[in-house]
Amino acid sequence: MNAAIPTAQVREQLYRDMDRHHLTPLWEVLHALVPPSPKTPCVPALWKYEEVRPFLMRAGDAITAEEAVRRVLILENPSLRGQSCITQSLYAGLQLILPGEVAPSHRHTQSALRFIVEGRGAYTAVDGERTTMQPGDFIITPSWTWHDHGHEADEPVVWLDGLDIPMLRFFDAGFAQNDTSKSQQVTRPEGASFARYGHNMVPVRHDPPFGKTSPIFSYPYERSREALEQLERHGPVDAWDGFKLRYVNPLTGGWTMPTIGTFMQRLPAGFEGQGWRQTDGAVYSVVEGEGEVLITGERGESRYAFGPRDHFVVPSWHTARLSSRAGCVLFSFSDRPVHEALGIHREERLS
Structure with missing residues (x-):
């Protein structure tokens, strides 16, 4: 009897009958769940600092750092508005702190x-x-460590915040706790962590102070810039990245953070990079100099000219090409450590 009923009608009845049992057919969504190539809802985007900065200063007039807890303007991916993320796994924002706060x-x-x-x-x-x-310093706040920020000088300070908030939200593993005091008690002199772990030597007997996160929580730009200059002076230029280094955990030689990879790179004057794409979406902050990035995805091309303090995002599996007429320095971060830990990271360098 069922053979006489059109297949479509049989299927529709099946779907209706099993729906109340919270069942759904895989064959209707299989191609979306397991596509032939990575698919991301994220789109490329550029935030020009000259356009963003006035809003930061207005925020400084509108709310205090203490009232806001963190006075931050979130860099939201244009295709993920309202989700507080720049990629599906990463959060980025610009934080302002004023003198005396x-x-x-x-x-x-x-x-x-x-x-x-x-x-x-x-x-x-x-x-x-x-x-x-x-400016240019990279500083880490390891998971579940007390941290506060203060300002005792006389000019506004702005920094880029990068967090794994969306990733922990996916795992339902986000927790927070407020301290009983505004500022924590200082128990070690400034530079103590670098003195203990930052000279390619570590104590013979020690426990990692921050678990899988680097025991050095401050990486000054002057040292990063010096390393890039040495690499440019003595090493061959990479056709895709120019001169690119990753920050490391001195205890392991691995990533500084278990969920976020961090990088610094120098594009020499006259650099015309070749295209590359990778499964980890990346967020860039322009440290110095100017350049251009061409980002290509299924929705077409996006070409951005960037300068100092600008920020841009290259989504997963989008082809990017970097170039710089006069030379520039870029800081970037991505979720590559998680991709590598799970064995799912893919990268293609195109010629």
Whole structure:
């Protein structure tokens, strides 16, 4: 009898009958779940600092750092508005702190990075140690460590926040706790973590202070810039990346953070890079110099001219080509450590 009923009608009846049992047919969604190539809803985007900065300063007039807890303007991917993310796994925002302010102490399971964009003299304190912020510095807040920010100088300070908030949200593993005081007690002198772990030597007997995260939580730009200069002076230029280095955990030689990979690269004057694509979406902050990025995906091409303090995102599996007429330096971060840990990372370098 069923043979006389059209197949479509049989299927529709099956779907209706099993729906109340919370069942759905895989064959209707299989191609979307397992596509022939990576698919992302994210799109390329550029945030020009000259356009963003006035809104940051207005935010400084509208709300205090203490009231806001963190005075940040989120860099939202245009195709993911309202989700507080720049890619599906990463969060990015620009944080402002003004002279005399304190962003109060708290901790959370999310790992965070700070990349200093503008201004000098503010500090961040992590687990009892302070570090003074300078432009181009990369600073880590390891998961579940007390941290606060303060400003004792006389100019606004802005930094890029990068966190794994969407990733931990996916795992339902996000927790936070406010401290009982605005600023944590400083128990170690500034530079103590670098003195202990930053000279290619480590104590013979020690426990990693931050678990899988680097025991050095401040990587000054002057050292990163020097390393790039040495590489440019003595090493061959890479046709895709120019001169690119990754920050490392001195205890393991691996990533500085278990969920976020961080990089610094120099594009020499006259660089015309070849195209590449990778499964990890990447967020870029322009440290110095100017250049251009061409990003190509299924929705077409996006070409952005960038300058100092601008930010842009290259989504997963989008082809990117970098170029710079006069030379530039770029900081970037991505979720590559997770991809590699899961064995799912893919990269193609195109010629």
